[in-house]
Amino acid sequence: MRCCAHYVRLDVIGAIADRACDFLLTQSDIAVADGLTSVHVNRTIQELRREGLVAIARRQRVVPDLPRLMDRAVFDPDHPQLKQPLALLRNG
Secondary structure (H helix, E strand, O other): OHHHHHHHHHHHOOOOEOOEEEOOOOHHHHHHHHOOOHHHHHHHHHHHHHOOOOEEEOOEEEOOOHHHHHHHHOOOOOOHHHHHHHHHHHHO
16 A cells, blocks of 8 residues: 555656656665565565566666556555645645
């Protein structure tokens, strides 16, 4: 879910180009932020890569098929926690 929310927020501010965005976090950073182990994060990223849902290379994250990733993550862009931040981003 976090991957989708981050991507959607970046898209709203125009920071996505060719379905790619800067991705400066390490797997350890993600693990610490989400209270997971680095091993779990690594396995999850590998699974998403195998499914063709995400590619990470040269500090760039590419999401080839956002609707499919959103479906896989059970991501709801209309979730109340996203409404206000997205509205603020859109209105500058």
